[in-house]
Amino acid sequence: MKNFLLLLHEDIEKMSNLSPKEMEELGNSHIAWATKLAESGHLISGDGLHENGVLITGKDSIIKDGPYLESKELIGGYYLLQADDIDAIVEIAKECPCHLWGGTTEIRPIMDMEEYDE
Amino acid sequence: MTSNTYSIVESNYRASYGKLFSALVNQFGVNNVNEIEDAIQNSFLKSLKSWNPKQIPNNKENWLYIVARNDVINQIKKKNKATSEFIFTKTEESRTAKNDLRLQTILFIASSKNISTQAKVIFILKNIFGLHIREIGESTLLNQDAIYKSIKRAKKSLQLEFKDKQIDSILKEVTQNEISIVEEILYAVFNIGFDSFNEKIKSIVNEDLCLEALSIVKLLFNEYKQDSTRNLLALFCFHIARISAKVSNGKLISFFEQDKTNWNKELIDLGFYYLHKPKKLDKFHIEALIISKYITASSYNIEHWNDIIRLYELLIKYTNSPIVKLNFCYCLHKARRTNEALELLENIKNELPNEHIYYSLVKANILKETNPKESDKLISSVVNKLNHTIRKEYLFENGFINL
Numbered sequence: 001m002k003n004f005l006l007l008l009h010e011d012i013e014k015m016s017n018l019s020p021k022e023m024e025e026l027g028n029s030h031i032a033w034a035t036k037l038a039e040s041g042h043l044i045s046g047d048g049l050h051e052n053g054v055l056i057t058g059k060d061s062i063i064k065d066g067p068y069l070e071s072k073e074l075i076g077g078y079y080l081l082q083a084d085d086i087d088a089i090v091e092i093a094k095e096c097p098c099h100l101w102g103g104t105t106e107i108r109p110i111m112d113m114e115e116y117d118e
Numbered sequence: 119m120t121s122n123t124y125s126i127v128e129s130n131y132r133a134s135y136g137k138l139f140s141a142l143v144n145q146f147g148v149n150n151v152n153e154i155e156d157a158i159q160n161s162f163l164k165s166l167k168s169w170n171p172k173q174i175p176n177n178k179e180n181w182l183y184i185v186a187r188n189d190v191i192n193q194i195k196k197k198n199k200a201t202s203e204f205i206f207t208k209t210e211e212s213r214t215a216k217n218d219l220r221l222q223t224i225l226f227i228a229s230s231k232n233i234s235t236q237a238k239v240i241f242i243l244k245n246i247f248g249l250h251i252r253e254i255g256e257s258t259l260l261n262q263d264a265i266y267k268s269i270k271r272a273k274k275s276l277q278l279e280f281k282d283k284q285i286d287s288i289l290k291e292v293t294q295n296e297i298s299i300v301e302e303i304l305y306a307v308f309n310i311g312f313d314s315f316n317e318k319i320k321s322i323v324n325e326d327l328c329l330e331a332l333s334i335v336k337l338l339f340n341e342y343k344q345d346s347t348r349n350l351l352a353l354f355c356f357h358i359a360r361i362s363a364k365v366s367n368g369k370l371i372s373f374f375e376q377d378k379t380n381w382n383k384e385l386i387d388l389g390f391y392y393l394h395k396p397k398k399l400d401k402f403h404i405e406a407l408i409i410s411k412y413i414t415a416s417s418y419n420i421e422h423w424n425d426i427i428r429l430y431e432l433l434i435k436y437t438n439s440p441i442v443k444l445n446f447c448y449c450l451h452k453a454r455r456t457n458e459a460l461e462l463l464e465n466i467k468n469e470l471p472n473e474h475i476y477y478s479l480v481k482a483n484i485l486k487e488t489n490p491k492e493s494d495k496l497i498s499s500v501v502n503k504l505n506h507t508i509r510k511e512y513l514f515e516n517g518f519i520n521l
Contacts, residue, residue, distance in 0.1 A: 015163065019250030021326075023162045024131035030169035048167020077167060 001082045003044065003110040004089045010076035011102035018101065029097035037081065042092060046079035073104065131162065133330055134179050135248030138186055140219035144285050146190055148276045153197070155245070157189035158182075220246050221300075221337040225292055226285050228299040232275040235299065239306045240265055241272040247307060247330055257314045257324060297342055301350055301402070304338070307331045312357055322370060322508060323361050332358060345396035349403040355389035356409040358382070370512040374418065386413060401436040404429055423453035440469040444480045451484045459484055475500055 018026065037043035051074055053066040076098075083089045089107055096105050135158060142154045161182045168174050175181035224246055227238055240260075243249045251269070255262040280288060311327030332354045339347040363380035364371060371377075393406050408429045415422050430446040443466050450459035463481055470477050482496040497513060504510050 016159070017250075017252075018163075019253050020131035020135040020162060020248040021253075022250075023166055027166045027169070030166065031174065034169045045170070047170050047173070048164075077169075 001084065002086075002112060004081045004083065004086070005108045005110060006046075006079040006081055006089070006093055006096065007075050007106040007108065008077045008079075008096070008098040009073040009104040009106060010098065012072060012074050014102040015076070022101075026097055026100060029100065033095065033097055034079075037079070037092065042081050042083055044080040044082055046077070046081075048077040049075060051076075076103070130326070132248035132326060134182060135162075136220045136223075136246040136330075137179065137218055138183055139245045140223035141183060141217065142186060142190055143223060144219050145187070146194070147282065147284070148273075148280050149282065150190060150194060151273050151276065153190050153193040154186075157186040157193065160189050161185035218337070221334055221341065222285065222289055224300055224303065224334065225289055225296055226280075227276070228296050228303060229288060230276060230279055232279050233272050235302060235306075237268045237272045238299070239303050239310075240268050242303055243307060243310070244269055246334075247327060249327075257310050257327075292342070294344075297338070297344055297347070300338060301335075301346060304331050304335050305350060305402070308354055308357070322506075323364060325358075325361055328354070328358055328361070345394060345398070346400045346402055348392050348394050349396060349400065349406050352389045352392035352394070353402055353406040353409065355385045355392060356406060356413060359385035359389065359413075365508070368508070369515070370508050372512075373412065381413070399432075399436070401433060404433040404436065408433070418452075420453055423449055427453055427455075440466050441476065443469075444476060447484065448480050456484060456488070473499060473503070475503065 034043060034046055037046075051066065055064040055066065056062065057064070079096075081089060081092065083092065086107065086109060093105050093107055098105050138158050138161075139154060142157070143151060146154060164185055165175075165178065165182060224242055227233075227242060230238070233241070240254060243254050244251065249257070251262055251265050254260065254265050258265075308328055308331040311324040311331060314322060314324040314327075332351070335347060335351050335354060338344075339351055359382040360373075360376065362382060363376040363378070366377070366380075389406070389410065393410060394403075396403050408426060411422070411426060411429070426449050427446070430442070430449060433442055434446065443462060447459040447462050447466070450456070450462065463477075463484070466477065478496045478500050482493045482500075485493040485496070501510055501513060504513075
């Protein structure tokens with residue numbers, strides 16, 4: 001089993017323009033999806049992220065407070081998943097409710113140093 | 119982890135929106151209505167992030183309420199830093215989302231002397247029935263810009279009219295007139311839900327909007343026990359009872375072809391329970407009578423249509439609605455009084471916008487036998503304008519168009 005980080009890039013404009021009913025449907029889709037992944041054993045963890053964060057850059061540790069609204073997209077949450085290979089994760093991620101409203105998902109395989117030992 | 123680690127609590131964001139809005143407006147006053155709208159939107163967006171099964175709040179509505187309330191308080195604090203203006207908040211902690219204050223809030227909005235009924239309906243659709251401006255547009259065929267402006271103006275008027283006043287002090291004395299306005303508003307909301315043009319829901323009915331309108335009319339009746347409200351309840355029950363039969367296999371079924379066994383018998387019984395001859399005749403009673411006649415008719419013969427016509431003649435004395443007159447025209451035509459129907463149609467023409475969809479359809483139907491060319495022309499103009507697939511398909515499949 002390999003581990004993967006699934007990052008959810010949300011379209012801020014589309015998200016803030018959802019109606020209560022659409023938000024309810026989206027929320028329920030996420031819960032249903034997370035539950036399904038938990039049942040199939042693919043889910044390690046996953047949470048939504050606050051839009052307010054802090055950026056620290058450089059040797060002088062320059063601090064910049066979020067949200068960083070200059071970008072159209074924002075990482076709104078993540079899932080830590082496990083599967084045999086990236087193809088399996090791609091199939092899983094296709095169904096992520098993030099895509100319903102203009103969002104993009106990004107799959108990043110987690111480095112496993114043992115792979116390079118052989 | 120198993121699926122049993124949590125359970126999804128039944129929730130209805132649309133109703134929650136109205137409850138939250140009402141609770142917060144009661145607590146913080148109309149001065150902060152913009153902050154309240156933003157706070158509810160933010161709390162809903164935050165709730166989307168709780169997909170982790172371990173983190174789902176048990177009582178979502180209360181969670182939403184607390185998050186939104188804190189958000190409003192923070193916004194007010196920020197605003198006050200800038201203006202150092204005194205803030206007015208109620209301290210009573212009993213005002214949680216548990217107390218449903220939607221009816222009080224609608225009564226309060228209805229009591230405004232400076233806002234038109236249409237603007238009240240739009241404002242209430244957004245803030246009590248939780249419809250997005252886009253959805254109001256889709257359901258009413260009104261332009262989104264116009265809706266946005268109407269809501270903005272309504273907010274300003276409410277703030278000017280009721281600045282620094284507590285809502286329950288305004289509502290100490292509810293007059294008959296205000297109850298009538300609330301009935302009108304709920305009747306409009308119901309009709310918008312019952313005749314939805316929303317392409318996304320692939321239906322012609324926005325059922326949850328109808329059900330929410332019903333539940334608030336029920337609150338209104340329990341509170342003030344008016345005959346007119348009782349008959350409005352009957353009318354809603356008769357309509358909702360037929361929703362499940364209106365669409366079958368994704369196709370629209372006309373009233374006369376509906377499978378009556380699909381009608382909800384309990385709701386029809388409930389409708390008859392509420393149907394009640396009022397001391398003073400009102401339009402809701404007559405409308406409820408008309409629909410009850412349709413529901414119970416064993417055949418739709420001339421006699422049936424003449425009975426209905428008599429009721430319409432009465433109804434027209436109580437309402438100016440051109441739609442009611444259009445229905446009347448159709449009945450006249452069915453009773454083989456086509457010339458009278460055409461004459462009345464000419465009179466209604468100026469009361470409706472040009473090329474009004476329902477007007478064109480009724481006229482096309484009446485002209486179908488005597489003037490098929492004109493009839494076809496009217497139908498094609500409707501089809502060209504209609505984006506709603508399910509309605510278009512109905513027109514095609516029922517031979518309204520000779521392709």
